[in-house]
Amino acid sequence: MEIFGIPTALLGSQLLVGxxxxxxxxxxxxxxxxxxxxxxxxxxxxxxQYMMGAFVAWIALTRFGINYWVALIAAPLIVGAVGVVIxxxxxxxxxxxxxxxxxxxxxxxxxxxxGVFRDQYGISGESYDVPELxxxxxxxxxxxxxxxxxxxxVASLTVCFGTWYMIERTKLGAYLRxxxxxxxxxxxxxxxxxxLITFTYGYGVxxxxxxxxxxxxxxxxxxxxxxxxxxxxxxxxxxxxxxxxMGSILTGLGLGLIEGLTKVFYPEASSVIVFxxxxxxxxxxxxxxxxxx
Amino acid sequence: xxAPAAFPESKMxxxxxxxxxxxxxxxYAVYPTFLMKILCYALFxxxxxxxxxxxxxxxxxxxxxxxxxxxxCGMVVRDIGxxxxxxxxxxxxxxxxxxxxxxxxxxxxxxxxxxMITLALAQMVFFLCVQIKETGGEDGLQGxxxxxxxxxxxxxxxxxMYYLVYAIFCCGFxxxxxxxxxxxxxxxxxxxxNEPRAISLGYDVTKFKLIAFTISAALAGTAGATKTLxxxxxxxxxxHWHASGEVVLMTLxxxxxxxxxxxxGAATIVSLQTQLADSVGSWVTVIMGVIFVLxxxxxxxxxxxxxxxLIKRSGVN
Numbered sequence: 001m002e003i004f005g006i007p008t009a010l011l012g013s014q015l016l017v018g019x020x021x022x023x024x025x026x027x028x029x030x031x032x033x034x035x036x037x038x039x040x041x042x043x044x045x046x047x048x049q050y051m052m053g054a055f056v057a058w059i060a061l062t063r064f065g066i067n068y069w070v071a072l073i074a075a076p077l078i079v080g081a082v083g084v085v086i087x088x089x090x091x092x093x094x095x096x097x098x099x100x101x102x103x104x105x106x107x108x109x110x111x112x113x114x115g116v117f118r119d120q121y122g123i124s125g126e127s128y129d130v131p132e133l134x135x136x137x138x139x140x141x142x143x144x145x146x147x148x149x150x151x152x153x154v155a156s157l158t159v160c161f162g163t164w165y166m167i168e169r170t171k172l173g174a175y176l177r178x179x180x181x182x183x184x185x186x187x188x189x190x191x192x193x194x195x196l197i198t199f200t201y202g203y204g205v206x207x208x209x210x211x212x213x214x215x216x217x218x219x220x221x222x223x224x225x226x227x228x229x230x231x232x233x234x235x236x237x238x239x240x241x242x243x244x245x246m247g248s249i250l251t252g253l254g255l256g257l258i259e260g261l262t263k264v265f266y267p268e269a270s271s272v273i274v275f276x277x278x279x280x281x282x283x284x285x286x287x288x289x290x291x292x293x
Numbered sequence: 294x295x296a297p298a299a300f301p302e303s304k305m306x307x308x309x310x311x312x313x314x315x316x317x318x319x320x321y322a323v324y325p326t327f328l329m330k331i332l333c334y335a336l337f338x339x340x341x342x343x344x345x346x347x348x349x350x351x352x353x354x355x356x357x358x359x360x361x362x363x364x365x366c367g368m369v370v371r372d373i374g375x376x377x378x379x380x381x382x383x384x385x386x387x388x389x390x391x392x393x394x395x396x397x398x399x400x401x402x403x404x405x406x407x408x409m410i411t412l413a414l415a416q417m418v419f420f421l422c423v424q425i426k427e428t429g430g431e432d433g434l435q436g437x438x439x440x441x442x443x444x445x446x447x448x449x450x451x452x453x454m455y456y457l458v459y460a461i462f463c464c465g466f467x468x469x470x471x472x473x474x475x476x477x478x479x480x481x482x483x484x485x486x487n488e489p490r491a492i493s494l495g496y497d498v499t500k501f502k503l504i505a506f507t508i509s510a511a512l513a514g515t516a517g518a519t520k521t522l523x524x525x526x527x528x529x530x531x532x533h534w535h536a537s538g539e540v541v542l543m544t545l546x547x548x549x550x551x552x553x554x555x556x557x558g559a560a561t562i563v564s565l566q567t568q569l570a571d572s573v574g575s576w577v578t579v580i581m582g583v584i585f586v587l588x589x590x591x592x593x594x595x596x597x598x599x600x601x602x603l604i605k606r607s608g609v610n
Contacts (some may be wrong), residue, residue, distance in 0.1 A: 015432050042405045093590060099405055100351045104545065107538060108585025115578035121538060199309035231534065235413040238406060268424065281408065286401040 006218060006264055012143035018260015019150055019253065020218065023156035026252030028233045030160055031207035031241040034167070037180040041102030045110040047230030049205045051223060052079045053212025055117060058128050058221045068131035068217075075213045076206035083205030087198050109156050110227065117223035125220030148245045159210060160249045167245055176200060195283050235278045241288025251289060297602075298427035305552075306510050311552075316459055325455040326523065331563045332452045332462040333520040338543040338555030341471050346550030347473055348492050348505045353465035354395065354415030355410045358388040360532030361418060362514030367434035367527035368427065377448060377522050381461065385511050391418075392510020396503045403488075414582025419532045433528030437521055454523065461519050465512050470552065472508060477541060481505055513540075542581060545588045546597030557596050 001263055028046060035043045043049075057071035064157055066074070086109065094101045130148045137146040167173035179196055187193040211224075224256045233252075240251030255274055263270040281289065295469030319328055336357055340449035344350045399410040421426045429435070439448035448454045472478050483491045484498055492498050519526045530536065538560065546559025564583075569577050589593065594602060 033532070042409065090586070090590060097593075100408065101593070103351070103405060103408055104541065105586060105589040107541075108582045108589065110578050111582030111585060113582075115582060118578070119575045141442065174348070182355070227534075229414045231412055234409040235416075238409050238413065271420040271424070272417050274412050275420075278410070278413055282398050282401050 006120065008142045008146070009083065011264055012140075014260045014264045015257065016143075016145070016149055016260075017263070018257045020139070020152050020256070021259060022253040022256015023153050023160075023251075024215060024229065025233055025236045025256050026249045027156050027207050028212040028229070028253050029236045029240065029248045030163060030235065030245065031204035032237055033245065033248045034160050034163070034176075034207075035201055036242050038093070038176060038183070038197055039087075039091065039102070040099050041094075042099075042234075043201075044103055044106035044154040044230070045113060046106075046208050046233070047087075047207075047226030047228075048113040049079055049083065049208040050108040050212040050215070051117065052113065052207025054128070054216040054219075054221045054225065055121070055212075055223075056209070057213040058126055059126065062126075066273050067211075068162050072210070072213050076209040079209035079212075080202040080206030084198055087201040089093070091201065092194075093144050114223055114227060120140035121223060123222065123224060125222035125225075128216040128221055130217040139179040156211065156216060159207070164245050165209070166250065169237065223240065232274050239251055239274075239281045240287060241291025243288075244290040247288075247290025297519070307552075313463070315547070316392040316463075320452055325451040327563075327567065329455055329458045331521045332458050333523065334540075334543065334563050335556040336462050336465045336514035336519070336545065336588060337513050337562045338540050338559045339466055340385040340509045340516065341540045342544045342549065342551075343472065343512075343557040344505060345470050345544060346500060346554075347478065347485060348481045349539070350502065350506070351408045352399075352411040352506070352509075353534070353541070354411035354413075354418075355510070355540050356532050356534060356536035357415035357418040357514040357541075358392055358397070358510040359517035359520070360390040360422065361391055361519035362574040363521040363527035363531050364422065364434060367437045370440060370522070371437045373432060374390050376444055377442055377457075380440075381515060385515045386519070387516020388517065389507055389511030391501070392514075393507045395510070396506030400499055400502050400506070401471045402520050412537065415532070415537060416534060419529070419534070422529060422532050428527075428529075429582060430530045431529065434521075435526055437525045437527065439522050448522070458519055458523060461515060465515055465524065468512065472505075475551070477501070477504075500518075505554075521596060538579070538585075542585055542588070544595075546584060546592075547593055548597035548599070548601075548607035549593075551595065551597040551601065554595050554597035561596070 028050060032043055032046055035041060053075045055164070056075040057068070060066035060071045061068070061076065090105060090109075091102060095107060109155055109177075125218050133150050134148040139145075165173075167176055175186065175196060179191075179193055183193050186196075205220065215225070236252055236255055237248070240247045255277065258277065259270055259273055262273045269276070315328050337355070341352070341355050344352055365387040366384035369375050369383045371375060373384075395414050397413060398414065399407050402410060423430060427589040439454060442453075442457060446453055446455060446457075473481075480491065480496055480501055483494075483496070484501060489496060495605055517531060520531070543558035544555045545558070546561060547556065548554025565580070566577060569580060573580070592599070
């Protein structure tokens with residue numbers, strides 16, 4: 001079977017890879033958007049925290065024999081807790097200053113985290129086996145679908161839409177949205193805004209770590225895995241605009257798919273296609289596809 | 294970003310004169326290659342500071358200009374065989390054009406988005422440099438000849454090369470100094486302090502930002518092209534986002550929005566990296582990160598900024 005002269009098996013597998021990358025873009029840009037909404041900070045160490053998630057899972061498995069399923073819950077909690085400490089000790093001091101200082105601080109933290117892991121584990125990368133329950137694959141007739149890859153898409157979409165539901169439909173989410181609009185007013189109404197901010201940052205970081213655990217079995221667990229990804233995610237954020245939760249999710253998935261298609265039809269451009277789209281969006285709709293201003 | 298404390302203007306020419314004299318004799322006291330490296334990064338940081346310190350625009354993609362100019366200079370000198378001054382000129386022009394293009398795109402957004410857009414555009418340049426055949430991929434451009442300046446002066450002599458680099462640095466610094474102290478520079482500072490007011494006074498803010506961005510990029514290119522000649526190498530390191538981060542750190546550590554801060558910052562960071570590379574190896578990145586965090590949390594005025602406010606407080610005017 002062929003479509004446009006491309007075998008469907010190749011097309012299908014590249015689309016699947018695209019969808020997986022898109023799921024990661026979606027979770028990471030979602031986390032960035034939530035943090036930016038309330039803290040007005042771009043979390044440059046988001047990539048480093050994603051990498052930490054993967055490493056915590058790998059260390060848990062190799063050192064302590066803790067399996068994938070426990071790590072999937074525990075790693076986001078641990079890395080999220082580290083995020084809470086960072087927010088309480090450092091980010092908190094910067095809220096009254098220019099927003100750019102938050103970017104610079106988290107950039108410094110990213111260098112520290114990355115450097116420490118590189119010193120400990122080198123840059124060759126460690127492998128993490130796919131959990132037994134999710135190993136193997138299904139033959140769909142036109143292509144072979146590894147179960148773990150399908151699981152990544154299901155799990156990340158579940159988490160994304162769960163987050164969307166929490167923010168748009170629950171009371172906690174209502175506080176959060178109100179805090180994004182006008183945090184002083186929310187504070188005046190008797191809601192503990194500093195706690196809300198800490199929780200939000202911790203949650204955003206935990207999302208990144210969750211993505212890291214999901215990524216561990218498909219990509220190599222490598223200290224540099226986050227920094228390569230995060231710059232693409234920044235471009236995704238510029239394309240989508242950080243105004244809308246659903247916008248972040250859709251932009252992330254869409255760009256992943258486009259990147260996958262580019263790999264099939266014009267592989268040379270696949271590493272820059274997201275940036276090219278960013279340029280086009282800046283020219284046509286500078287505020288981003290879902291941006292408000 | 295915050296306005297820096299004003300330095301007593303009357304003392305500035307004297308101070309610059311003393312520093313200029315030190316620069317003239319320095320190669321007889323310190324290893325010239327090391328000094329040339331500092332001068333290249335100092336010019337890079339001064340160019341960057343023109344943008345962040347005086348217009349308030351944080352570009353996270355200045356490595357693109359440093360690296361591109363390096364490659365262009367390398368190709369012009371090695372592959373086409375032109376003289377070094379033409380190589381540096383070509384690198385500067387290439388970086389200026391690229392800066393004009395990037396600036397035109399990035400200025401459509403402000404603040405944090407501006408930083409992310411410049412970073413993303415620079416990453417695109419990085420990927421292109423990895424893929425294109427002419428840049429030599431992972432190997433970079435090796436064995437770029439220093440050649441003869443104007444076809445006469447042999448630059449393979451380190452002292453001759455040093456004085457060329459020093460002259461280039463002084464010219465670049467003078468351009469920045471004049472820019473800041475011109476009516477044009479006053480408008481840039483006005484944009485930094487209060488953009489809506491500058492707009493309401495009738496200034497075409499976008500145009501001013503774009504000109505400043507282009508000047509900054511072109512001078513960053515001059516630094517990159519010169520660096521290629523000094524080390525006879527253009528590589529991916531200079532296009533990588535780490536280089537963009539380094540120049541932010543140099544400027545921040547030296548003192549944002551001060552004339553001399555970026556030079557002090559560049560000298561400090563380059564010396565640290567040279568010293569530490571042998572003793573601690575891969576911990577250099579961690580130490581850079583720690584300095585970054587400390588600067589942001591407790592030392593936002595930077596070394597020169599702190600010194601200025603100290604002088605101001607003790608009343609030595």
